[in-house]
Every structure is written in structure tokens, then in C-alpha cells.
Amino acid sequence: MAATPSMEDVEIKSPPTTTTTDAKEPKVETGKHGDIVVLVPQPTDDPDDPLNWPMSKKILIFACVCFAAFAAQMSPNSNQLTFTEQVPVYQVSVAAMLDSVAAGLAGWLAGPFLFIPFCAVIGRSSVVLWSLIIIFVCQIWGAEMTHVDDYISFTISRLFCGFFGAVPAILGSGYIIDLFYLHQRGKAFAIFEVLIIFAVVGGGTLSGFVAQTQPWNYVFWWTLGPVGAAIVSVILFVDDTTYTREPGSTARPALPKSRVANRLATFCPGTRTQPAGKTETFIKRALIPLQITIAPVTVLTGTYVFIALGLPVMQASTLATYLEPPVEAGGYGFNPLQIACFTFTAWIGIIGAQVYGYFFNDKIPLWLARRRDGTWHPEYRLANAIFPSIILPIGLGIYGAGLQYHLNIMVLALASFLIWFGALLALPVCYNYIIECFLHHPVEASVSLNAWRISFGLMSVFIITEWQAAVGVGWMWGMGAFFVVLVDIIMAFLILKGHVVRGMTVRLFPGIAWTEDGAKITVKADGAASP
Numbered sequence: 001m002a003a004t005p006s007m008e009d010v011e012i013k014s015p016p017t018t019t020t021t022d023a024k025e026p027k028v029e030t031g032k033h034g035d036i037v038v039l040v041p042q043p044t045d046d047p048d049d050p051l052n053w054p055m056s057k058k059i060l061i062f063a064c065v066c067f068a069a070f071a072a073q074m075s076p077n078s079n080q081l082t083f084t085e086q087v088p089v090y091q092v093s094v095a096a097m098l099d100s101v102a103a104g105l106a107g108w109l110a111g112p113f114l115f116i117p118f119c120a121v122i123g124r125s126s127v128v129l130w131s132l133i134i135i136f137v138c139q140i141w142g143a144e145m146t147h148v149d150d151y152i153s154f155t156i157s158r159l160f161c162g163f164f165g166a167v168p169a170i171l172g173s174g175y176i177i178d179l180f181y182l183h184q185r186g187k188a189f190a191i192f193e194v195l196i197i198f199a200v201v202g203g204g205t206l207s208g209f210v211a212q213t214q215p216w217n218y219v220f221w222w223t224l225g226p227v228g229a230a231i232v233s234v235i236l237f238v239d240d241t242t243y244t245r246e247p248g249s250t251a252r253p254a255l256p257k258s259r260v261a262n263r264l265a266t267f268c269p270g271t272r273t274q275p276a277g278k279t280e281t282f283i284k285r286a287l288i289p290l291q292i293t294i295a296p297v298t299v300l301t302g303t304y305v306f307i308a309l310g311l312p313v314m315q316a317s318t319l320a321t322y323l324e325p326p327v328e329a330g331g332y333g334f335n336p337l338q339i340a341c342f343t344f345t346a347w348i349g350i351i352g353a354q355v356y357g358y359f360f361n362d363k364i365p366l367w368l369a370r371r372r373d374g375t376w377h378p379e380y381r382l383a384n385a386i387f388p389s390i391i392l393p394i395g396l397g398i399y400g401a402g403l404q405y406h407l408n409i410m411v412l413a414l415a416s417f418l419i420w421f422g423a424l425l426a427l428p429v430c431y432n433y434i435i436e437c438f439l440h441h442p443v444e445a446s447v448s449l450n451a452w453r454i455s456f457g458l459m460s461v462f463i464i465t466e467w468q469a470a471v472g473v474g475w476m477w478g479m480g481a482f483f484v485v486l487v488d489i490i491m492a493f494l495i496l497k498g499h500v501v502r503g504m505t506v507r508l509f510p511g512i513a514w515t516e517d518g519a520k521i522t523v524k525a526d527g528a529a530s531p
Contacts, residue, residue, distance in 0.1 A: 028523070029183075036523050037366070040182040040376070040516055041245065048254065050178045050241045058179045061241065062188065064233040068128055069169040070195050071223070071230040074203025075135050076104030076162040079142075079219045081204040081320050081339050082211040089216070090151035094321065095465065100155040101317055102461040107162015109454040112170045112447040113289055114163065119443065120281035124171050125238050126270025131164040132231045136224060138164070143220035166450060168230075169196045173435050173446040178241035182376065182516060183362055185432060186384075190357025193428040194350055201316055201346045201420070208340025240266050240273040288441050288512055293448040295513065297437050297505045300494055302452030304385075304487045305430050308392055310456020311480045312423040315399065315416070316346070317457060318464060322403060322473075332409060345413040349420030357428055360384060366522060374522040378515050379498040381433045382491065385426050389488040392422030396481035404474025427453075437502055440514050 027039045043051035050058070079086070083097040090097075119127050138161035145154035176188045207219035239262075240255060252275040256262045265272035274281070292298050323339050325331025334342065365380035395418025402411040431449055438445040460467075468476045494501065499517070506513045 026520075029181075037183050038520050038523060040519050040521055044245075046243075049243050051181070051243075053179070057239075060237050061239060062175060062179060062192075064230075064237045065128070065168070065172050065175050066192055066195050067226075068132060068230040068234050068238075069172050069192070070199045071226040072132060072135055072165045072168040073196050073199035075139055075223050075227060076107060076158055076165040077101055077200065077317070078139075078203050078207050078223050079216070080200075080317060081208045081343070082216055082219050082336050084320055084324055085211065085216040085336070086154075089146065089148065090154070091148055092151055096151070098317075098321075098461050100151075100158050102458055103155045103159040104162040104165070105313075105317070105454055105458040105461065107159045107164075108166040109451055109458060111163035111166045112450055113286075115167050116170060116289065116443055116447050117282050117286040119171070119174075120274060120285045121278045122270035123240055123266065123273030124174055124242065124443070125234065125240050125273070126267050128168045128171055128238065129231065129234050129267050131167040132227055132234065134164045135161055136227045136231065139220045139223050139227065143217040146217055166454075169199075170446045170450055171443055172196075173431065174443040175241055177435065177439065177442040178243065182436075182519075182521060183366055185436075186361030186363075186365065186381070186428075187358050189428040189432040189435075190354060190361045193431055194354045194357065194424050197312075197420075197424055197427065198347070198350045200313070201343055201350065204316065205340045205343040205347065208336045208343070212335065212337035212340075235263060235267065242273065244275075285444060288444040289447040289451075291509050291512060292434075292438055292441065292445050293451060295438075295505045295509055297494075297498065297501045297513075298434055298445075298448055298452075300490050300501060301430050301434050302449060304491050304494075305427070305449060306452045306456050307480075307483045307487045308388070308426050309423055309453045310460065311392075311396060311484070312419050313454070313457030314460035314464065314480075315419060316343075317461060319343070330406065342409070342413065342416070345416040346420040349417040349422075350424050352417075352421050353424035356425060357384075361428060361432070370522045374520055376519045376521040377499060377517055378433055378436045378502070379495055381429055381436065382495045382498065384429045385491050385495075388422040388425035389484070389491055390422075391418050392426070393481040393484040393488075395419040395422060396477050396484065400474045400477025400481070403477065404472060437505065437515055438512055439516060441512055444512075 026042055029037045029039060039051075041051070043049055046052065080101055083101060084094060086097055086100075087094055115127065115131070122130075138157050141157040142154055142161065145151075145157065172192050173189075176185055176192060180188050203223070206222070210218050210222050242252070244252075252273060255265050255272060271278070293302070319342070320339055323332045323334040323342060326333045361381075361384055364383050368380040368383060369376050395415050399412060399415035399419060401407065402415055431446065434449050435442045435445045464476075471479065502513070502515065502517070
């Protein structure tokens with residue numbers, strides 16, 4: 001059986017006489033091994049269609065959006081490994097400082113619901129830019145809160161930074177859907193979602209190195225460099241990628257070709273990038289995330305994400321509380337530098353998940369499609385969730401045992417690697433699946449799944465003390481492992497019967513649920529369906 005073509009070794013072939021999505025001879029990509037992958041969605045002949053842009057331009061825009069999301073996502077909780085150093089400054093308890101971490105998580109959860117609808121007014125790229133600018137201001141705000149009576153103001157700064165910190169990360173899904181074909185999205189989502197979580201872990205790691213030699217507020221000052229660079233890259237290189245494909249939909253007027261005029265039209269304030277009827281569209285885009293959040297297919301996938309991604313978020317948010325206390329108090333006596341070094345275990349897990357996802361997140365679903373007459377079903381994406389569903393509970397169990405019996409730090413390191421490797425294998429798969437269930441509303445689908453992802457991590461900050469006191473640290477994380485096993489059953493049901501759940505979703509929300517289910521995605525060289 002021929003191998004699946006990669007993005008690098010394909011050429012685009014077009015039929016000689018037709019160029020529309022209704023063509024009898026669809027446009028395809030042919031790999032070096034003779035595989036033929038049908039382009040879904042079918043590109044038009046319009047040069048303004050993002051699907052027709054050169055791959056170099058697509059990758060440049062995607063890279064800038066990834067960097068913007070990374071810089072934004074790491075900012076709200078850039079003190080997650082060093083917040084204990086602020087306890088004597090504000091003269092509050094460690095639990096109170098955890099509340100400031102929770103404020104950033106609350107902003108991550110609520111911000112997209114509040115600000116994503118503004119894409120209908122000023123455009124997606126403009127929302128990304130202005131979110132980064134506000135984050136830049138909030139980081140300065142947090143860094144200046146160095147007096148004993150600044151605790152409340154500091155916590156508010158984390159809340160507002162969280163509001164806008166999640167926005168670029170959510171909007172990235174829209175760029176992926178606009179720029180890449182179905183058979184390329186798995187790689188793109190793997191890269192993007194892994195970078196988002198890497199920002200949460202990596203930002204804390206870098207802040208730990210900074211805090212070892214500098215005052216604690218420098219963990220906010222240093223982030224101004226990446227955020228500022230992201231602002232510049234968005235202004236210079238990120239173009240508006242929205243393109244109307246639905247028959248009868250209102251298209252926006254063409255943007256200016258002159259680079260300066262194009263930048264002004266895109267970002268200042270960006271209203272030129274949107275078609276008429278902004279008020280009606282704003283209201284619609286404010287309601288759609290709420291509808292998607294309670295849709296049956298989202299509830300089941302979201303429940304899986306709630307547990308499988310919430311527990312790693314809890315692990316990252318509370319790591320300092322386990323490693324920093326002295327050995328005689330049950331901790332490991334780590335300073336901020338040592339804690340930062342420990343988080344490299346998560347880095348390795350995240351990078352491993354990145355490599356795995358790049359090679360398999362598209363290959364396995366396409367292989368399944370070829371085995372079933374070349375017809376596409378979104379549930380093929382979920383096959384990549386089987387491996388992490390096995391790894392993640394093992395990692396959580398080892399982590400709980402290591403803390404319970406105060407085992408060697410290398411045991412915790414192994415557990416941390418397994419937790420993040422498993423979680424970051426599953427996250428892009430779930431995001432890709434839900435977005436392809438609501439393909440006309442990728443950003444709103446991301447808002448909904450983000451809420452499910454963040455909720456457990458936010459809730460855990462408030463309940464972890466009582467939970468741990470009730471069952472002990474070992475069983476707290478052990479219960480987390482069993483929770484993952486339970487939601488693994490949900491994932492197995494979605495893999496086998498997801499099409500039934502999607503049918504229920506279509507009946508409940510016929511105006512927003514739309515997929516590429518049933519599309520012919522692979523064919524043989526002679527035009528017959530693949531075996």
C-alpha cells in the first residue's frame with residue numbers, strides 16, 4: 001500500500017476544463033509514491049483565495065500566528081513557578097497567591113467568550129494585534145505591583161492579562177482552516193496546540209531562571225520582549241485570511257494591494273476586512289460558542305478534555321507547592337532555578353508529542369480513509385487519541401506515588417514526562433475533531449473546547465487543598481488517573497459511534513454543525529477509490 005504524501009513532496013494537479021467545487025474532476029495532490037489525495041476543500045481560481053497562496057506565504061503567516069499565540073499564552077501566569085516569592089511582599093498566604101494564578105486561568109476561560117465576537121467587527125487579525133498590545137500593558141502593570149498593598153491590583157492585572165492572553169491562541173484555529181487542506185490540518189494543529197501548552201510550561205521555566213538572579217517582578221519584565229516581537233511580526237506579516245466559500249454569503253470588498261494601505265485597512269481598526277451586517281454577525285458570533293459548548297459532540301469530547309488536559313494544568317499550576325518546601329516538611333527543597341530545570345521534563349514530553357503529532361496526526365486518519373474506500377469521516381482523527389489515553393493515567397499514577405512516598409525526584413521527572421507527552425498527544429486531536437464538526441465556525445468551536453480544557457485547572461486551584469487533605473496526595477493524583485480511565489471510555493465511544501453523536505448535534509443545531517463527512521479524500525491513480 002502506498003504511503004501517504006507529505007506536504008513537501010506533492011504537486012497540485014487541476015482538471016483542464018473546470019475550476020469550481022462542483023467540478024467532476026476535482027483538484028488533487030499527487031505524492032511521490034503515486035498516492036492521490038483530493039483537495040478538501042476545493043480551491044477556486046481566485047488569487048485572493050488563501051488556499052491558492054504559495055506555501056511559503058502560508059507558513060510565514062502560520063508561524064507569526066503561532067508566535068503570537070505563544071507569547072500571549074505564556075504571559076498571564078509567567079510567575080507560576082515563582083509566586084511563592086511574592087508571599088512576603090504582599091504579606092498574604094500561599095493560598096492567596098494561588099488565587100492570583102487562578103485569576104489568570106479565569107481570564108483564559110472567560111476572555112474568548114467576551115472578545116472573540118469582535119472579530120465580526122474589526123477582523124481576526126486586528127483582534128490578535130490589539131490583544132497583544134493589551135497584554136504588553138498588563139505585563140508592565142503586574143511588574144510594577146511591588147508594594148505590600150498591591151495584591152488586589154496585581155491579581156486584577158493577571159485577570160485582564162488572562163482575558164486577552166487566550167484570544168490569539170483561540171484564533172489560530174481559524175487561520176489553520178483558512179490556509180490548509182483537510183489532509184494538512186493534523187500537522188498544523190499538532191504544531192499549534194503543542195506550542196500553546198508549551199507556552200504555559202516554557203514561560204514558567206524561563207521565569208524560574210530569571211527569578212534565580214533577578215527580583216521576582218522581572219518574570220514579567222522579560223516577557224515584554226517576546227510580546228513586543230509578536231506585535232511587530234503580526235503587523236508586518238499576518239494578512240487577513242477570511243474568504244467566503246458558501247454560496248449566497250456576503251463577501252467583503254477586496255483589500256488594498258499597496259502594503260501600507262493594506263496594513264492600515266487590516267489593523268486600524270480593521271473594519272475593511274469584514275463584510276456588511278457587522279452588528280447581526282457580532283450577536284451571532286457571541287451566541288454560537290455557547291451553543292457549541294452544550295452540543296452533544298462537544299460535551300463528550302469536552303468531558304474527555306476536561307479531565308485529560310485539566311489534570312496536567314493542575315500539575316503545572318501546583319508544582320512549586322510540592323518541590324519548594326524543605327525536605328523535613330515533605331518537599332524537595334528546590335529553589336526557583338531547580339524548579340525551572342525540573343520543568344524540562346515537561347519540555348521533553350511536549351517536544352516528543354510535537355514530533356509524534358507531525359508524523360502521525362494526518363497519516364493515521366488518511367490510512368484509515370484509504371482502508372474504507374477513500375471516504376472521509378471526522379472520527380478517523382480520534383484514532384490518534386488511543387495511545388495518549390493509555391499513557392496519561394500511568395503518568396498520573398506514578399506522580400501520585402512519587403509524592404506520597406517521597407520517592408527520588410527522577411520518579412517525578414518520569415511521571416511529568418508521561419503526563420505531558422500523553423496530554424499533548426491528545427489535545428491537538430480533540431481540537432481538530434471538534435473544529436471539523438463545526439467547520440464553518442472554527443474559532444467559536446475553539447472557544448468552547450478551551451472552556452472545557454481550562455475549567456478543571458481553574459477549579460483545582462480552589463479545591464486542591466481540601467481534596468488533598470481528604471484523601472492524601474497519593475490518592476488525589478491516583479483518583480486523577482482513574483478519572484482519565486473513565487473518560488477513556490467516552491473516547492472509545494466517540495471513536496466507534498461518533499457519527500451518531502454528530503447526527504444528534506446536527507438535529508439540535510442545524511445551522512452551525514457542518515462537517516466534511518463523506519467527502520472522497522483519497523483515490524487511486526486511475527480515479528477509482530482506494531481500497
